Amino acid sequence: xxxxxxxxxxxxxxxxxxxxxxxxxxxxxxxxxxxxxxxxxxxxxxxxxxxxxxxxxxxxxxxxxxxxxxxxxxxxxxxxxxxxxxxxxxxxxxxxxxxxxxxxxxxxxxxxxxxxxxxxxxxxxxxxxxxxxxxxxxxxxxxxxxxxxxxxxxxxxxxxxxxxxxxxxxxxxxxxxxxxxxxxxxxxxxxxxxxxxxxxxxxxxxxxxxxxxxxxxxxxxxxxxxxxxxxxxxxxxxxxxxxxxxxxxxxxxxxxxxxxxxxxxxxxxxxxxxxxxxxxxxxxxxxxxxxxxxxxxxxxxxxxxxxxxxxxxxxxxxxxxxxxxxxxxxxxxxxxxxxxxxxxxxxxx
Amino acid sequence: xxxxxxxxxxxxxxxxxxxxxxxxxxxxxxxxxxxxxxxxxxxxxxxxxxxxxxxxxxxxxxxxxxxxxxxxxxxxxxxxxxxxxxxxxxxxxxxxxxxxxxxxxxxxxxxxxxxxxxxxxxxxxxxxxxxxxxxxxxxxxxxxxxxxxxxxxxxxxxxxxxxxxxxxxxxxxxxxxxxxxxxxxxxxxxxxxxxxxxxxxxxxxxxxxxxxxxxxxxxxxxxxxxxxxxxxxxxxxxxxxxxxxxxxxxxxxxxxxxxxxxxxxxxxxxxxxxxxxxxxxxxxxxxxxxxxxxxxxxxxxxxxxxxxxxxxxxxxxxxxxxxxxxxxxxxxxxxxxxxxxxxxxxxxx
Numbered sequence: 001x002x003x004x005x006x007x008x009x010x011x012x013x014x015x016x017x018x019x020x021x022x023x024x025x026x027x028x029x030x031x032x033x034x035x036x037x038x039x040x041x042x043x044x045x046x047x048x049x050x051x052x053x054x055x056x057x058x059x060x061x062x063x064x065x066x067x068x069x070x071x072x073x074x075x076x077x078x079x080x081x082x083x084x085x086x087x088x089x090x091x092x093x094x095x096x097x098x099x100x101x102x103x104x105x106x107x108x109x110x111x112x113x114x115x116x117x118x119x120x121x122x123x124x125x126x127x128x129x130x131x132x133x134x135x136x137x138x139x140x141x142x143x144x145x146x147x148x149x150x151x152x153x154x155x156x157x158x159x160x161x162x163x164x165x166x167x168x169x170x171x172x173x174x175x176x177x178x179x180x181x182x183x184x185x186x187x188x189x190x191x192x193x194x195x196x197x198x199x200x201x202x203x204x205x206x207x208x209x210x211x212x213x214x215x216x217x218x219x220x221x222x223x224x225x226x227x228x229x230x231x232x233x234x235x236x237x238x239x240x241x242x243x244x245x246x247x248x249x250x251x252x253x254x255x256x257x258x259x260x261x262x263x264x265x266x267x268x269x270x271x272x273x274x275x276x277x278x279x280x281x282x283x284x285x286x287x288x289x290x291x292x293x294x295x296x297x298x299x300x301x302x303x304x305x306x307x308x309x310x311x312x313x314x315x316x317x318x319x320x321x322x323x324x325x326x327x328x329x330x331x332x333x334x335x336x337x338x339x340x341x342x343x344x345x346x347x348x349x
Numbered sequence: 350x351x352x353x354x355x356x357x358x359x360x361x362x363x364x365x366x367x368x369x370x371x372x373x374x375x376x377x378x379x380x381x382x383x384x385x386x387x388x389x390x391x392x393x394x395x396x397x398x399x400x401x402x403x404x405x406x407x408x409x410x411x412x413x414x415x416x417x418x419x420x421x422x423x424x425x426x427x428x429x430x431x432x433x434x435x436x437x438x439x440x441x442x443x444x445x446x447x448x449x450x451x452x453x454x455x456x457x458x459x460x461x462x463x464x465x466x467x468x469x470x471x472x473x474x475x476x477x478x479x480x481x482x483x484x485x486x487x488x489x490x491x492x493x494x495x496x497x498x499x500x501x502x503x504x505x506x507x508x509x510x511x512x513x514x515x516x517x518x519x520x521x522x523x524x525x526x527x528x529x530x531x532x533x534x535x536x537x538x539x540x541x542x543x544x545x546x547x548x549x550x551x552x553x554x555x556x557x558x559x560x561x562x563x564x565x566x567x568x569x570x571x572x573x574x575x576x577x578x579x580x581x582x583x584x585x586x587x588x589x590x591x592x593x594x595x596x597x598x599x600x601x602x603x604x605x606x607x608x609x610x611x612x613x614x615x616x617x618x619x620x621x622x623x624x625x626x627x628x629x630x631x632x633x634x635x636x637x638x639x640x641x642x643x644x645x646x647x648x649x650x651x652x653x654x655x656x657x658x659x660x661x662x663x664x665x666x667x668x669x670x671x672x673x674x675x676x677x678x679x680x681x682x683x684x685x686x687x688x689x690x691x692x693x694x695x696x697x698x
């Protein structure tokens with residue numbers, strides 16, 4: 001697995017501390033005596049299953065990488081803004097990502113997240129829905145903390161950016177769930193879905209960084225474009241790995257998407273390329289079980305699906321890096337963003 | 350059943366049109382081609398189960414009363430502000446109320462809402478969770494529409510008011526769900542729960558109206574106090590009716606809360622008043638079925654529970670009306686709010 005450079009890792013680590021500190025402050029300003037917030041802290045990787053504080057190393061393991069929030073801060077700094085001042089914005093981005101995970105785990109019936117039981121698995125579906133709604137409110141609590149540091153107009157812009165990202169994320173989630181087991185898929189619909197479900201928040205995270213850092217409109221737009229294409233490339237890679245990645249590293253059985261009826265990019269390509277009136281195409285349109293995976297895999301290789309999926313990932317990676325170059329970020333921030341993108345897109349798990 | 354005056358009814362009707370028009374505009378600014386929004390429109394009472402537009406009369410029947418949003422507008426106008434300008438704020442209040450209903454129906458396993466199947470019953474739990482999250486994002490979409498009409502500082506204040514209301518609402522929902530079947534209840538905890546679950550949004554709706562109308566801080570605070578006590582009184586009445594109201598009017602079996610293990614105010618009073626080491630108190634602490642209702646009812650009457658619950662409702666009604674008087678609203682808006690409060694608190698269903 002490729003790694004980011006030591007310099008980038010150090011930049012990330014420092015910014016994760018800023019983000020977590022703003023997220024902590026947002027929660028502390030609510031009613032932290034309620035157990036509800038210990039469950040939120042569990043999901044965020046700060047608490048053990050016994051709801052006791054975790055060590056820094058375990059936090060990293062169970063809390064996720066805070067990739068989106070870090071990108072907001074690096075973008076703000078890359079256009080000449082102040083990182084710690086923008087940290088509440090990055091914290092809001094992370095709350096969006098994490099509330100959606102709490103809800104997605106219910107929606108997808110996923111029992112594990114980051115090597116631990118999901119919130120709904122531990123405390124039930126009704127509470128998990130409410131933990132997610134509460135965390136969606138924490139997004140705005142975090143954004144309001146920007147009002148101490150920025151003029152009101154810029155705070156309103158921050159709300160505008162992240163509200164649209166959240167809206168598009170829920171639209172993408174709708175499209176993803178609606179496509180399950182569907183045979184009427186198109187590549188265009190796939191990219192609309194992924195553009196919402198995965199890319200909208202990364203796009204919003206980068207645009208927000210530009211806005212908070214004081215970038216002119218078109219420079220913030222280049223950052224947003226980078227985010228959009230990075231998000232699309234990321235999902236193409238994720239879908240590739242979901243079909244052909246190594247189980248022992250991803251922690252997921254290969255082809256789990258296929259069996260769940262998810263319309264990931266390999267499946268979309270295969271459905272579009274193998275008409276329903278061919279024997280193989282007809283089989284692909286039935287409900288697949290584990291024993292059908294080798295045949296589906298064989299068909300996809302015949303159709304050139306693995307290569308085609310990787311080409312889509314490469315195309316969006318190229319467009320992402322072009323936009324990043326056009327944004328002309330100051331160093332070391334621009335280089336760190338490039339480093340993160342290349343790490344995320346070259347991972348093998 | 351008491352009714353509001355014709356003059357108040359006309360004021361309400363006009364404001365519901367403003368609110369619905371702002372809610373429509375918020376949805377139209379999203380991706381209205383997605384079926385997701387037809388489900389939202391169904392929940393909001395605009396669409397039939399076949400997802401076709403409803404007549405105005407049916408909209409009223411299935412869409413709810415828009416009580417909270419109307420109060421925001423009447424408050425704004427009562428302090429000298431412009432109603433249509435504030436309508437996007439009232440629309441945001443209604444989106445909060447309605448997203449919470451979509452989620453509550455899943456959390457409480459309720460199959461009917463306003464005489465029709467709930468969203469989760471028609472389209473499944475995963476989609477219902479996502480419809481709710483999407484509608485929670487529409488709250489902010491509506492609030493951002495205020496930026497065309499108000500300075501940015503006031504828009505940020507509107508976000509602050511409604512974000513805290515939403516946060517407290519989810520905290521109250523947590524307390525409500527956590528209390529189910531609990532025997533460790535207190536009156537204080539009940540009012541903390543209700544203060545979040547029911548009163549926080551009404552309090553926020555009134556405070557927002559004051560803020561948008563340009564009221565000074567302490568006048569907006571009187572309006573918020575009115576909202577808080579009105580919300581508490583409303584829930585006391587609702588709990589009273591849940592135990593002793595008429596089934597044919599409420600559409601709920603009497604004592605449904607009791608059987609579901611909900612800690613409504615009558616149950617809280619009875620649990621606090623009948624110690625666990627008495628025979629009746631011990632029985633009350635077991636899981637109750639329909640056949641246990643007459644005995645529980647008898648015990649509550651012995652303990653003076655009905656009178657005590659009505660006294661709590663009256664106490665908060667009195668405090669609400671005192672705060673409303675202190676807010677010195679212009680007519681006909683102040684009178685209309687008083688009329689709505691008295692109607693809501695004197696209903697028998």
